[in-house]
Amino acid sequence: MNEPIVKIADLQRGISPIRDWYPSRLRAGKSGIWCEWIQLKDIPFTDPFFDETLVKGLSKAANSCRFRPASSLDLLADWSRTLPHIQPTAFIFHVSRCGSTLLSQLLGLHPHCISLAEVPFFDDIIRLPFKTETPPNFSVAETLAAAIRLYGQQRTGLEQHLVIKLDSWHIFFWRQFRALYPEVPFILLYRRPDEVVRSHRKLRGMHAVPGVIEPMVFGFHPEEVYSTDLDGYLARVLERYFDMYLDVVSEDRFTTLLNYADGPKALLHNVASNCGLPLDNSYLANVAKRTAFHSKHPTRVFSEEKEALDASPYLATVFRSYDQLEQLRLRTKKGSQYS
Incomplete structure (x- = not known):
């Protein structure tokens, strides 16, 4: 028998x-915007990406009924307040292929931390106005805040921190996140542009293929996204990312710049410092074991190929922004061995 959502004993x-x-x-649909639900009890949030966690959840009996549990969207705000939850303690923005996936998994190993890696439902909310006409009473901010409360629900009772790694294109919505969470640290993670492009040549992400993400999200006109090759398109996306990073740093005093080149240990210590997350020896031992393996393939031993640097002309503009960020980061870098 499938497990019901509402249990009398629980009530x-x-x-x-x-x-x-x-x-x-x-x-x-014709009757409005509906929200589907899934039960994830006892499933740890340690996968490279949260959609993998959702796939695991489909094997549970509670999620195997013929009809998927669903509700109207306007119920999220009320329901989200019925659960003990953790407020966000940091948001991780990234330019992709810059260490955020591994960083998120390392944080998920901590018993006092809920780490969320690119939750598809958050992206559904943010991009909904770009996909369809929304109801007059729909608010991205209110719906997103409710969703974050639901995903921040306490699972074991030990959690004290909630770190959310966003999709790379969510940097364009940083003001909405800042309005919701005025003093929550923003972590801006980045990497040399040529290294990002090189990684995408092996397996391209959604934002690296024209048209997969709505062009308006990046500030592009629909007609112009197909006028260049794949590397050229990604270079334009990266230009927008790095320029937006410069805007955030210039306006927001709760922002920290981190470069992939510093390595996972330094990145982890920086984020933990921003969040007030304690790192004991037992936890750090688990971190050392995990960092020996590939971020997106946890059973594969990590090995990074050293390749020649790429100074191609099509990357010149984004490299200027990268260099500006590096100057700002190094200027504000603290003297700690982990900064």
Whole structure:
């Protein structure tokens, strides 16, 4: 028998009927915008990407019924307040292929930290206005805040920190995140542009292929996204990312710049310092074991090929922004061995 969402015994003990349930995707239909739900009880949030966690959840009996549990979107705000939850302690923005995937997994190993890696439902909310006409009462900010509360629900009772790694294109929405969380640290993670491009040549991400992400998200006109080759398009995307990083740093005093070149240990210590997350020897031993393996393939031993630097002309503009960021980062870098 499939497990019901609402259990009478839980209600009698004062347990929220949606505990361990998470909104998984938005569905737009003739009757409005609907939210599908999935139960993720006892499934750790340590996968490279959260969509992998959602796939694991589909094997649970509670998620195997013929009809998927769904609700109207306007119920999220009320339901999200019925659960004990952790407020975000940091947001990680990144330009892709710059160490954010491994960093998120290392944070997820900490018993006091919930680490969320590119939750598809957050992206559904942010990009919904770019995909369809939204209801007059739909608010990206209010819906996103409710979703973050639901995903920040306490799972073991030990959690004290919630670190959210966003999709790379979410940097264009940083003002919305700042308005919701005025003093939560922003971590801006980046890497040499030529190294990012080189990584995407092996396996291109969504934002590296024209048209997969709505062009308007990047500030592009639909007609111009197909007028260049793949590397040229990615270079333009990276230009927008790095320029936006410069805007954030110039305006936001709760922002920290981190470069992939410093290595995972330094990145982890920087984020932990920003969050007030303690790092004991037992945890650091687990970190050392995990960093020996590939970020996106946890069973594969990590080996990074050293390749010649690429100074191709099509990267000249983005490299100017990269150099400016490096100057700012090094100027504000603290004297700590982990900064």
